[in-house]
Amino acid sequence: MRHSIGMASLHQTPSGSRLHISIFGRRNAGKSSLINALTNQHAAIVSHVPGTTTDPVAKAMEILPLGPVVITDTAGIDDADELGVLRVEKTLRVIDSTDVAVLAVDPAVLPDAYEEELLGKLRAGNRPVVVAVTKADLPVDATAALAWARERNLPAAHVSAVTRHGVEELKRLLIAETPPDLLQSAVLDDLVRPGDCVVLVTPIDKAAPKGRLILPQVMTIRDALDHDAYCLVVKERELKFALGNLKTKPRLVVTDSQAVLKAAADTPDDIPFTTFSILMARMKGDLEQLVRGVKAVERLRPGARVLVAEACTHHRQADDIGKVQIPRWLRQQVGGDIDFAFCSGPEFPADLATYDLVIHCGACMINRQEMLTRGLRAHEAGVPMVNYGVFLSAVHGVLERALRPFPAAYLAYIEEE
Ligand SMILES: Nc1nc2c(ncn2[C@@H]2O[C@H](COP(=O)(O)OP(=O)(O)O)[C@@H](O)[C@H]2O)c(=O)[nH]1
Numbered sequence: 001m002r003h004s005i006g007m008a009s010l011h012q013t014p015s016g017s018r019l020h021i022s023i024f025g026r027r028n029a030g031k032s033s034l035i036n037a038l039t040n041q042h043a044a045i046v047s048h049v050p051g052t053t054t055d056p057v058a059k060a061m062e063i064l065p066l067g068p069v070v071i072t073d074t075a076g077i078d079d080a081d082e083l084g085v086l087r088v089e090k091t092l093r094v095i096d097s098t099d100v101a102v103l104a105v106d107p108a109v110l111p112d113a114y115e116e117e118l119l120g121k122l123r124a125g126n127r128p129v130v131v132a133v134t135k136a137d138l139p140v141d142a143t144a145a146l147a148w149a150r151e152r153n154l155p156a157a158h159v160s161a162v163t164r165h166g167v168e169e170l171k172r173l174l175i176a177e178t179p180p181d182l183l184q185s186a187v188l189d190d191l192v193r194p195g196d197c198v199v200l201v202t203p204i205d206k207a208a209p210k211g212r213l214i215l216p217q218v219m220t221i222r223d224a225l226d227h228d229a230y231c232l233v234v235k236e237r238e239l240k241f242a243l244g245n246l247k248t249k250p251r252l253v254v255t256d257s258q259a260v261l262k263a264a265a266d267t268p269d270d271i272p273f274t275t276f277s278i279l280m281a282r283m284k285g286d287l288e289q290l291v292r293g294v295k296a297v298e299r300l301r302p303g304a305r306v307l308v309a310e311a312c313t314h315h316r317q318a319d320d321i322g323k324v325q326i327p328r329w330l331r332q333q334v335g336g337d338i339d340f341a342f343c344s345g346p347e348f349p350a351d352l353a354t355y356d357l358v359i360h361c362g363a364c365m366i367n368r369q370e371m372l373t374r375g376l377r378a379h380e381a382g383v384p385m386v387n388y389g390v391f392l393s394a395v396h397g398v399l400e401r402a403l404r405p406f407p408a409a410y411l412a413y414i415e416e417e
């Protein structure tokens, strides 16, 4: 027997595909508070008593926009009472499972041999390190702590867990330092389990390339197989018949946007349903941010400034989606003229704050790291950002249904502003 479902699920430990971030630093450096600030949750225990959390505690959580992560609070490994050997062993064990390390430094307690030794071990293991100089709200001069980081070529942010100053900057550094393949998530992550059936609706119309399927379709099929699930690929015409013939309900129906209205009508309401565009938007960027961005379209007024950003300089066609179709739909939605600016390729303007909305392409030619960084820059500038796929699902009136399989993004969509 080649496929044992039991084996497969063992193989897919939930933390396997999560980014592992470990927070190092001495007791009271602000590690637990920093974790809370990063996650907006009270997941780690914060205490005034040194060493309350005495063992490395790993917790799975969601850090937006990084996605699912495991954060290890390394409380206790600076414990002077503990036998040196044990302490070193614990540290090395944590470093082993670390993808990116955060070194928390209290500006009032300058780094010394403890931090140097830790840094040496992290560098020996080739682990990227970001320094968080903590407690930025306190009247303590952080110049020396920041200089310490700079002299060692370590990116550093000055953060406060109290005011959240610098938290976005820290996230940006984490994204920049993380090896891109570790930030990459798969198309169907968290959506299918071994043994599930996924139904893919792929219209074969004039726009479909001859003799093959397009990349998002192929990627989804491949990823279903990687998840030990199986696929049924149909054209929209056969969908209803195919669903009727299945003995068990499929876990998910995914459709091409071209066929979204018919596919939605033919898929019973209790079967999770989404589009390839939404799957790609989630894989490439921060779906929740893009959903908030699409809601901002409703607030646009005539005369608004909108940046249409494309990540590559592909050959443009007469009815180009970015230059022609998107502007037309946006003008229709807003009911007046809009001041459009366009950028393409690696240029992404520094002065984002002058725009009322950024509408980004599907980002197929750039990685998740770059797209997340663009999203964070828009967020920092206070500018909503949406992408073509999410915007078009809204234009087609199917966004609400297509978001239901993604609870956080769905909540962002239905929540009152
Ligand atoms: N004012 C201020 N106090 C902080 C900040 N971060 C942590 N603290 C305080 O510093 C102490 C140690 O913080 P904690 O997160 O428990 O440090 P840990 O031992 O490294 O986990 C606690 O009293 C926190 O309230 C901050 O950003 N601003």
Ligand code: SF4
Pocket: 310, 311, 312, 313, 314, 361, 362, 363, 364, 365, 366
């Ligand atoms: S969606 Fe892909 S092909 Fe189109 S502009 Fe963006 S990166 Fe280029």
Ligand SMILES: [Mg+2]
Pocket: 031, 032, 033, 045, 046, 047, 053, 073, 075
């Ligand atoms: Mg702690």
